[in-house]
Amino acid sequence: MKYVRFLSANGPQWGVVEGEQVKTLTCAPYEGMEYDGGSVNLADCSLLAPCTPTKIVCVGKNYAEHAREMGAEPPGFPVLFMKGLNALNTPGGEIDPPEFVQRLDYEGELAVVIRRRASKIRAEDYAGYVLGYTCLNDVTARDVQQHDGQWTRGKSMDGFCPVGPWVVDGVDPDRLEVTTRLNGSVVQQGNTRDFITTVPKLLEFITASMTLEPGDVVATGTPAGIGPMQSGDVVEVDISHIGVLRNTVK
Numbered sequence: 001m002k003y004v005r006f007l008s009a010n011g012p013q014w015g016v017v018e019g020e021q022v023k024t025l026t027c028a029p030y031e032g033m034e035y036d037g038g039s040v041n042l043a044d045c046s047l048l049a050p051c052t053p054t055k056i057v058c059v060g061k062n063y064a065e066h067a068r069e070m071g072a073e074p075p076g077f078p079v080l081f082m083k084g085l086n087a088l089n090t091p092g093g094e095i096d097p098p099e100f101v102q103r104l105d106y107e108g109e110l111a112v113v114i115r116r117r118a119s120k121i122r123a124e125d126y127a128g129y130v131l132g133y134t135c136l137n138d139v140t141a142r143d144v145q146q147h148d149g150q151w152t153r154g155k156s157m158d159g160f161c162p163v164g165p166w167v168v169d170g171v172d173p174d175r176l177e178v179t180t181r182l183n184g185s186v187v188q189q190g191n192t193r194d195f196i197t198t199v200p201k202l203l204e205f206i207t208a209s210m211t212l213e214p215g216d217v218v219a220t221g222t223p224a225g226i227g228p229m230q231s232g233d234v235v236e237v238d239i240s241h242i243g244v245l246r247n248t249v250k
Contacts, residue, residue, distance in 0.1 A: 003029050003132065003167040005052075006045035017042055017166060028052060029167075030115045030131050030214040047091045049163040050134055051113045052215040056083040056161060057206055058138060060151070062196050062221025069224050078197045078205050083138070083219075084156035089247065091164030095139055095229070096250040098157060103142040104229045104249065107222035108180035108188050108237035111136035112199060113167045118212040123200035129212070130203075132169035133176075135237040135245035136219050137162045142228070162237075162247045163217065173199040177240040178223055183233055190223025 002017040005028075014029060015022035022045055024038035060079040061067040067074045089095065097104050115131040139161065145154030173192055180188035197205065202220060206212065229235055229249045237245040 001029075001132075001169050003050055003169075004042075004045065004165070005048045005050045006040075007048055008040075012048055015040070015045075028215065047165050049088050049090055050165070050167045051163060051217050053085065053088070053217045054213045054215065055210075056085065056087070056217045056219065057210070057212070058083055058155070058219040059197070059202060059221040062202075063190055063194055063223045064196060065194075065224035066222055066226070069226070074196055078202055080206065081151045081155065083161045084152075086158050087139075087156050087161035089159040089162040091162065091245055091247075093159060093162060093247055094250045095159055095162065095235075095247050097141060097160075101141040101144060101157075105140045105142045105226050106180055106182065106187070106229055106235045106237075107138035107140060107226055108178055109136045109138055109222050110173065110176055110178055110192055110220045110239055110242075111163060112173070112203070112218040112220065114212045114214055114216040114218070116214055118203065118207045121204060121207045123198075123204040126200040126203045130169075130199075131214075132167040133171050133173055133239075133242055134163055134167045135165070135239050135242055136217070137235060137237050137245060137247060138219055138222060140226075162245055164245050165243050168242045171241050173220075176242070179238040180225065181236040181238065182227070182229065187227055188223050188225035190225075192220070194223070195220065
């Protein structure tokens, strides 16, 4: 299924995409799958981020070549950091960095959306805790990150985490092409088969120390090829079998 969240006349609403239509739900898909009998045109929907997380957990340097382009050897275990909920942005939303940011980078990634509370899970049981997968752009103020010596401020500015356009289930997370385009030109090209730590092992590692709640997001790391964006640029994160997340820099 392909789950979306959109802005209706009555506020945010969930639905399931079927062709060019969205069949509306009474609640989030991780709270139950109950249709309310409504239907709207997908083209008429103002899409929101397809998740309502309590936290956004990110994995740094999960591709060996990206670790090396950052001047480090691939780590021996997952390196975790968080993005603030204020960073959550919509498909099609503007990325509007503060004026003091000198270098604004794209980082296209596969993201996991959690279905049910997950604590101390085993890797072999991971699928029962996953609602599905979506695209994420881990937007980064690179100069701020380097200046601060840690990642919180440079990763968590308002709107620095576009997610979407939808969540897709029934996807093998270990065989997905991850492509980032800047103004139509490919700037990142990776495949999740090259993960240092696979999705099942990531979820086991994360939940050993923190509980993931329904709707939480796990960003799995970006491939090599990160680079800067400028005002007016259009950035697209395209993941096979999922879709395209498109945003513009203000």
